[in-house]
Amino acid sequence: MRLQYPTNVRVIQLPCSGRVDILHLLRSFEDGVDGVYVAGCMEGDCHFLTGNLKARRKVEYVQKVLESLGIEPERIAMYNMSSAEGPRFAEVAREFTERIKELGPSPIATAQAA
Amino acid sequence: MIVGDSKPLEEILSMIEGRDKVLVLGCRGCVTVCNVGGEKEVGILASALRIARKKAGLPPTVEEMTLERQCDPEYVEELADVAENYDAIVSIACGVGPQFVSERFRDVAVFPGINTTFIGGALEHGVWAERCQSCGNCLVHNFGGLCPIARCSKSLMNGPCGGSASGNCEISPEVPCVWDQIVQKMSAMGRLEELEQVWPNKNWLTARDGGPRKRVREDLKQ
Numbered sequence: 001m002r003l004q005y006p007t008n009v010r011v012i013q014l015p016c017s018g019r020v021d022i023l024h025l026l027r028s029f030e031d032g033v034d035g036v037y038v039a040g041c042m043e044g045d046c047h048f049l050t051g052n053l054k055a056r057r058k059v060e061y062v063q064k065v066l067e068s069l070g071i072e073p074e075r076i077a078m079y080n081m082s083s084a085e086g087p088r089f090a091e092v093a094r095e096f097t098e099r100i101k102e103l104g105p106s107p108i109a110t111a112q113a114a
Numbered sequence: 115m116i117v118g119d120s121k122p123l124e125e126i127l128s129m130i131e132g133r134d135k136v137l138v139l140g141c142r143g144c145v146t147v148c149n150v151g152g153e154k155e156v157g158i159l160a161s162a163l164r165i166a167r168k169k170a171g172l173p174p175t176v177e178e179m180t181l182e183r184q185c186d187p188e189y190v191e192e193l194a195d196v197a198e199n200y201d202a203i204v205s206i207a208c209g210v211g212p213q214f215v216s217e218r219f220r221d222v223a224v225f226p227g228i229n230t231t232f233i234g235g236a237l238e239h240g241v242w243a244e245r246c247q248s249c250g251n252c253l254v255h256n257f258g259g260l261c262p263i264a265r266c267s268k269s270l271m272n273g274p275c276g277g278s279a280s281g282n283c284e285i286s287p288e289v290p291c292v293w294d295q296i297v298q299k300m301s302a303m304g305r306l307e308e309l310e311q312v313w314p315n316k317n318w319l320t321a322r323d324g325g326p327r328k329r330v331r332e333d334l335k336q
Contacts, residue, residue, distance in 0.1 A: 023154075026161040030168065065158075068123040069166045111171040 001086045005093035017041065017078075018051025025062045025076060032109035035075040035100035039092065042080050052080060072103050115144035115235065116208040117242045118151060118228040126159070126204060127166055129225040133201035134173055136163065138227065139193075139215065140180035141207035148242055150228050151206035153180040159206060159227060184211030190218050197222050233264075250320030250327065256308070258299035263316075265292035271313035 014020060017040030028036050038059055040052035056078045063073035077096060081088045130136050138160040145151025156178045164174040179196070181189045184207035197203065197219040205212040206227035216224040232244040247264040253271075254261045263269045267277075267285050273293030277284030281294045300306045318324070 023157050023161060026158060026165065030161055030165050030174075032168075065123065065162050069162060069169065071165070071169065108165060108168045111169050114171060 003086055003090040005090040006097040008097060009093045016046070016048050016051040017055035018046070018048055018053075020055050020058060022058050022061055025058065026065065029062075029066070029071070029075070029106065029108060032106055032112060034106045034109070035077075035096065035103070037077040037079055037092070037096045039079050039081060039089065042082050045082065071107060074099060075103060075106070115147050115233070116230060117148045117232050117234045117244075118145055118208055118230045120150055120155070120159070120206070120228055121226070123159075123162055123166070126225070126227055127163070130163070130202045130204065133223065135175045135177075135200045135202075137177050137179060137196070137200045137203045138163070139184070139203050139205045139207070139211070140178075141184040141205075141211055142180060143183045143185065143207070145207055145228065148236070149240075151208075151211075153178075155206060156180050159204070163204075181207075183207075184214055187214065187218065190214050193219065248321070249316070249318070250324075251317070256311075257296045258303065258305070260292050260296050260299065262292055262296065271316055 017038050020038050025036055025038075038055050040055050041047070043052055043056075046052045059076055059078040062076050066075060067073045077099075079092045079096075081092065138156045140146070140151050140153055140156035142152060145155075146153070149155065160176045160178045163176045167174040167176065177200075179193075181192055183189050184205060193203075193215065197215075198221070200222060203212075203215055203219075203222055203224045204227040205215055205224055208228070208230040209226065212224045212226045215222075232242075233246040233248060234242050234244040237243050244264050245261060247261070247269070249263050253263075262271060262273060266273055267283050267289065268275060270293065274291055274297065275293070278291040278294050281291055283289040283291045297306070297309065300309055
């Protein structure tokens with residue numbers, strides 16, 4: 001299955017979405033990324049039971065931080081998909097890229113470039 | 115432990131407005147245990163402040179440091195070589211931290227990054243409840259080990275009052291009536307008759323009503 005998805009998506013592999021940390025998410029915004037999404041397994045299917053649920057809560061926490069800072073919380077999202085769903089992975093990559101394109105470049109990167 | 119809550123980011127940002135070099139200062143004591151002011155939270159707050167500054171096109175100088183404790187001068191002294199480098203120090207220790215830091219470094223502006231809320235314990239991960247009001251004269255053994263001062267909305271020594279209904283306090287169905295719990299516990303222990311003792315007015319001089327408190331241990335004092 002050689003599926004195409006937007007080349008701007010940089011994949012960072014983790015052993016479980018539960019390993020993602022609030023600091024990982026915040027630091028990527030600090031470094032000027034336009035958006036971040038966490039792709040975890042389907043809810044209820046976590047090998048470690050609650051990793052993907054914890055990931056969702058961390059994403060929600062960062063959404064609140066971004067909102068407090070006047071940055072669109074839609075720039076970060078949590079998606080759930082099974083590892084057998086290659087086409088869904090590509091579809092989410094396209095969907096999120098579109099959402100970020102609509103929002104435009106990160107205000108952090110824009111301010112830094114100015 | 116002393117439990118606190120993070121101040122809203124907007125409030126912290128307005129405190130440090132116009133100050134270029136900022137240090138976020140954590141504490142490895144109580145606030146680390148209640149996940150509000152330890153090394154991890156220092157990293158999160160500093161990162162959020164840097165994002166805000168970058169977004170506003172300001173210098174993002176927000177540095178991070180965590181002391182063993184901010185309530186002991188020997189640990190506060192670790193700031194001696196660096197404190198002067200900052201235009202603002204945001205302490206995310208309990209209310210003691212910003213005061214100890216301000217008292218030691220008189221020329222540096224110090225801001226509290228958290229609201230100190232109560233002395234309590236963790237009911238479960240992420241949930242804390244008040245257990246002590248530091249009244250200065252512990253009497254919990256008379257009430258089945260449950261404190262009516264800290265846990266009764268009216269700090270009643272002779273309860274329950276008429277506002278106790280179905281085990282909850284009249285102020286909110288979320289607040290259990292500690293006097294209901296005391297009666298249940300003393301009954302279960304077969305000690306209910308001990309509650310017949312009528313307590314006279316409590317002497318609040320040992321609490322905050324007696325003014326700021328200070329304790330001197332002659333055997334320890336140098």
